[in-house]
Amino acid sequence: MAERVVITGMGIVCPLGNDVQTLWQAILAGKSGVAKTTVFDASTFPTTFDAEVKDYDLAEYTKNPKLHKDSNRGSAFVVGAAVQACRQAGIDVETTEPADGIDRGRLGIYLGAGEGSVDNDVFFAAIVEGWDTEKNEMDWGRWAKVAFARMDAMRELEQEPNMPAAHIAILTGARGPTRSCLTACAASTQAVGEATMMIRRGDADVMIAGGAHSMIHPLGLTGFNRLTALSTRNDSPQTASRPFTASRDGFILGEGAAVVILESLTSARKRGVEILSEVIGYGSSADAFRVTDMHEEGRGAIQAMTAALADAGISYKDVDYINTHGTSTAENDLIETKAIKAVFKEEAKSTPASSVKSMLGHLIGAAGAAELITCVLAIRDNIVPPTMNLIDPDPQLDLDYVPNEPRKMPVNVVMNESFGFGGQNNVVIIRRFS
């Protein structure tokens, strides 16, 4: 009999607050984490706003901030999120003699984590110095002179996408299986799903799982702006994220980190920790369609949802609430709606399906785990979070998106959906623990 997997801790650092309670209060109040970009001067970019983490202080979470001083933004955020989650789950951090009853060889890490920003000043300065505009070629000697003089070894290393997990290993002493994945916007849902599989199979008792990412930097914003994936509603940032509306014009670039502690039921019972929810299903698929577009009928999304339901051993009729990917792009919201209809059939229109991205923005690699935390809270409090800014419904999109007001209703089973560029689809299902 495979192990049952439960959630015993949660932590978050995100545009709506730097702890779980603050995030949840903000969501129930329909607040927006979106504002003018301050991480760098984006005032002349096509998009001048984003969803940033505010007032975050790493030193609140660690006795050794020095060990994390060169961190990219994602790594820095994940230190806070992981420490919060470990505290809730009673996992000791920053000690060589943990007394929490968890064998470090059976404590693993799985993050959907993004790369860090290039070291902007020197990155651009070296190109300026090296580029010969007359010959239209790079003088690598001149480039290397600036780069070798001004690039910093640790700041370069910290850009690697495996580094956020390294910081958690240092904090917790985890010696169990550790992986990082980067499947674009679906990464941290995949991390939670695969980490669940590791515990089920018996490879680990406890997994620190989630995501960390910030693409709020000049090249990140450039890339998404060139793809025309972002909203350009510069005159009204707070209403720009408007999933499932007729006037939606793109997603809002966000950043943050979210961590859940996944634990075998056996371990959680033995340690006597509070169980917040149970992870019962996971499905993963690829569209295998186009690099640039989702499959028109949502083939991959349908397959991932169907696989997750089958893994959970439940019917779509058992799902009380769908936490959608709901990015506020023309394409995603239409295709996700089609896919939900295909899977949920006659129940599609009566199953609430909302997007917290309307408030939180899109945390890219960290999005799925951040949204999963809202799913756990929806079950805890029997409240479905709203889709805010749903002011002009799109006649083609006719599901119950829970417009503009949270809804009090019994919530026992929640499906969390994440879809990524290139056709990555990951779905996790959680259930009230009993």
Added chain:
Amino acid sequence: MSSSRVVITGFGAITPLGLTATDMWAALCAGRVGIDRISAFDPVGFDCQLAGQVPEYKIRDYVPKSHRKATKLMSRDIELAVVAAREAFVHAGLVTKGIDPENININPERTAINVGAGLISCDLVELAPAVAASITDGKFDIHKWGKEGLELVTPLWLLKYLPNMLACHVGIIHDLQGPSNTITCAEAAAHLAMAEAAQTIARGSSDVALAGGAEAKVNPIVMIRQCLLKRTTSENNDAPTSACRPFDADAKGSVFGEAAGLVILEDLDHAARRGAKVYAEVVGFGQSNNINPAYEHLEPDGKGIRIAIEKALAEARIGPEDLDLIIPHGTGIPADDRAEAGAIEAALGEAAAKIPVWPTKSMLSNTGAAAGALDVVAAVCAMNDGKIPAAKNCDRKAEACNLNIVNQPQEANIRHALCCSYSYGGQTAAVILRKTD
């Protein structure tokens, strides 16, 4: 790995030693070194001016007509993965949409992909004109970039550099609709990707999986990063073939390179039903963490590697004396090789001094996320050919290294082979393969 047995039924590799896995194995047996002075860019001013570079190829030869346009969106990392994937499918006798749409013999929904990938650094030459258009008073001006420079960046630019695009292009070409993941654990990525792919098969989520890794490290940004971290050799620029010296007393650092290695993992029953040739069974994976605040190095006692090897042995249900070949990560970085050798000794005890150890990076270079996959392919070839080629450039073993580095090629009946890897940052992995009868 409890439920079903997972075997290797095909493989492909594009490496500094050639465009196919066959080329790679022949060159390894001949003791050829794929390291030379960097030609991808002028490395003047770099501490290390050497790299393992893949010979010339044309990506158009490896993609079906329907995907030709999309080759414009392929960074070199993606191209390498696409080339190796094609070889792997053909080698396994699997016909995909990308190989022959009239005679497909895979079930797309039951075929998974799991690729280890690195942080893809952008092409600076491609970006430079946009940067050059954004200069005020000799300095980069972000205001100008937002207004003018940005417009010069090609619209789909970002898609070339997302690490999951290796798996996405390959998946689109061959129509792989099952679980798809991209593991970004630096030099341990390929082994970890294989572990996860094997597990998707074992748990019944797929019948067949393409797994391994690809990375193109011959890029100025990647190279400078390795130089700044003091991981490269800077003293051997005039002697490329003897530059990378894993476990040797004169080792001065690693040499980096580019490659892709992908294997077909398959449910044993599925392989048997279609009469596929089985090259090896994957019987044990171990994974752990290196815990070292000096993130760029393995911890001095190599504990994270030791734990991974012990776990892999336990999963394979074999003892150290059952191993007949070890392909270590062996980078040529003295401190890391010392730690790894110590870890192997700690994990294997007395047996460690006897088992033949064959590091490959002296010939293949350190190809990052591809490295572990190349070693698995090499181990499978060694198993099936019954021989272990000679290690290169380990003329005088480093002090404190008690491993049995093979200096002469030898005939060998290899029943079990161990490959291991670790990343800067911390993730460690070990894989055990078993010869099939």
